[in-house]
Amino acid sequence: MEKLWLKSYEQGVNPEIDISQYSSISDVFRQSVEKFSDKPAFQNMGKTLTYAEVGKLATDFASYLQNVLKLPRGERVAIMMPNVLQYPIALFGILQAGLVAVNTNPLYTPRELEHQLKDSGATTIVVLENFANTLELVLPRTQIKHVIVASVGEMFGMIKGALMNFVIRKVKKMVPEYRIPNTVTFQTALKQGAANTFKPVELTRDDTALLQYTGGTTGVAKGAVLSHGNICANMLQAKEWIKNSLHEGKETVIAALPLYHIFALTVNLMIFANTGSKIILITNPRDMKGFIGELKKELISVFIGVNTLFNAMVNRPDFAEVDFSRLKLTLGGGMATQKAVAEKWKKITGTPIV
Numbered sequence: 001m002e003k004l005w006l007k008s009y010e011q012g013v014n015p016e017i018d019i020s021q022y023s024s025i026s027d028v029f030r031q032s033v034e035k036f037s038d039k040p041a042f043q044n045m046g047k048t049l050t051y052a053e054v055g056k057l058a059t060d061f062a063s064y065l066q067n068v069l070k071l072p073r074g075e076r077v078a079i080m081m082p083n084v085l086q087y088p089i090a091l092f093g094i095l096q097a098g099l100v101a102v103n104t105n106p107l108y109t110p111r112e113l114e115h116q117l118k119d120s121g122a123t124t125i126v127v128l129e130n131f132a133n134t135l136e137l138v139l140p141r142t143q144i145k146h147v148i149v150a151s152v153g154e155m156f157g158m159i160k161g162a163l164m165n166f167v168i169r170k171v172k173k174m175v176p177e178y179r180i181p182n183t184v185t186f187q188t189a190l191k192q193g194a195a196n197t198f199k200p201v202e203l204t205r206d207d208t209a210l211l212q213y214t215g216g217t218t219g220v221a222k223g224a225v226l227s228h229g230n231i232c233a234n235m236l237q238a239k240e241w242i243k244n245s246l247h248e249g250k251e252t253v254i255a256a257l258p259l260y261h262i263f264a265l266t267v268n269l270m271i272f273a274n275t276g277s278k279i280i281l282i283t284n285p286r287d288m289k290g291f292i293g294e295l296k297k298e299l300i301s302v303f304i305g306v307n308t309l310f311n312a313m314v315n316r317p318d319f320a321e322v323d324f325s326r327l328k329l330t331l332g333g334g335m336a337t338q339k340a341v342a343e344k345w346k347k348i349t350g351t352p353i354v
Contacts, residue, residue, distance in 0.1 A: 012244050017236040024203035024228035026096045028235070028274055029055070036276030039249050044085045044281040045164075047156050051276065054088060057190060061093030064193030066201075069124060069146050073098040073201065076122040076211060078144075079260065080104040080113075080131055083281040085155045086186050087259055088269065090126045095209055095228075098201035102211045102223075103260035106131040114138035115220050120211050126150060126186065130168075133176035150186035152283070205229030212262050226262075235270040242271075245329045246302075249276035252326070253302040256282040256291065256309060263333045268304050277302070285309060292318050299326040303349075306334040307341055310353065314344040324349040 006015050022028050032041075033055035041051040049057070065071050077094045079101055081087050094101045102120045104113065106128060113134055117125070124146040127135050132149055139147075153164030169175045184192075209231055211223040239246075253272045257264035259281075272279055280298060285291050292313070305313075310332065313319045330345065332353040342353045 010241075010244075013240055017233065017240060019205065019229065019233050019236060022232045022236075023205060024095070024207065025209055025231050025270070026092065026203055026228075028232060028270065029058070029092050032273050032276055036249050039276050040278040041273065042085055042088055042279050042281055044083070044283065045152075045156070047085065048278075049085060049155075051273075054092070057089045058092035058096060059198050060190045060193035061089055062097040062193070063196045063198035064189040065093065065097045065099060065124070066198060067196035068189075068192050071097065071099055071124060074100060074208065075124070076100045076102050076120050078102040078104045078117060078120065078122040078125040078127075080106050080108075080125060080127040080135065081150060081260075082106055082128065082283050083255055083259055084128065084150070084152060084283055085281065086126070086128075086150045087281070088273075089190075090150075090186075091259075091269075095203075096198075096201065098203060098207070100208050100211060103213070103262075103265070105258070105260060108134065110134055110137045112221065114141055116213055116223075117142040117144060119220075120213075120223055124148070128152070129175050129178075132178040132180060132183075136178045136180050139180065147180050147183045148186055148189050149180075149183045154185065154187050203228055205232060231266065231270060234266050235274060238267060239271045239274065242329060242331070246275050246277075251275060251277035251301045252298055253277045253279050254282065254295070254300050254304065255279050256285040257304060257306065257334075261334075263306075264304070267331060267333065272302070288312060288316060289318070292316065292322065295322045299323060301326045302329045302331070303327060304331045304333070306332060307337045308335075310337060310345050311341045314341060314348055320348050324351070327351050330354065 033051045037052040040048045041054045042049050077099050079090050102122050123143050125144055126148045128150050151165050153161035205228050207228050209228045210226040212226050213221040213223050255268040259265050259269055327349055330351045330353045337353050346352050
């Protein structure tokens, strides 16, 4: 059969990918850590971690799960966090330990959260303290045995971190009161993990990596079982289309879409970690003033969004004040981008949404 669609492929786009170059998601990230060790990997609120630092912390977290909690291979671990530095550390650590990550929307209602935790069978959860109150309400009716609590400030050092947490907790009152017994802080988990020796887990592309829950638009959310091979293949497929626009180790990418959604996880996290990019994590893109303030501090080269985000940005006067001189690629997904929004985006930034 003649593959007529190949005639529409851009020059240089291969019709096939070689998935054999990676055995797992952990292998993808391990290779990036080795290749781009001193390059900036993730940045959030002015704090930057290199690939080597994230690799070390992810291994520490994997060691905690393996040696302290003694979770058996294949155990489900939920992640209930927005885009903060702890997210990639937790995700790569969970997968490195041979466990299954369950991405959990931190904005879930108690009913939605209870359903997902019970349905997935998660026994451990990593939650940002801002959302621990919701977890407390459903915890007795779930299989959760271990709760690891992260805070926004804990990755920023003792003085700055304490000040940030004080403002978030006491001034802005963004952390509702909660009482969950026997919790462990994320920092404590990292320290205890570092004090033990991690025993590498051999993973294959057939191993389950994620239970990725749908949006629940047709009833309750349903967990899609995604293997390491699924994610690696999707990453390589998507990367093939944009590879000619990328320079390894030199891109600066905005990650405003939640990484707990599969589009952002595959594109923002996997593709651009694979290319050694600097990934700027935006914790709350709804704070448009703060978000655009972050854009003004960086010369970004890649922007990834959805129609609602593009629309909100192009209709703000301060968006036109951002320096887009290095922006060369804007990727849209999740839904169709409206023509008027796309045209306004190109007029302001100089790049089309693809």
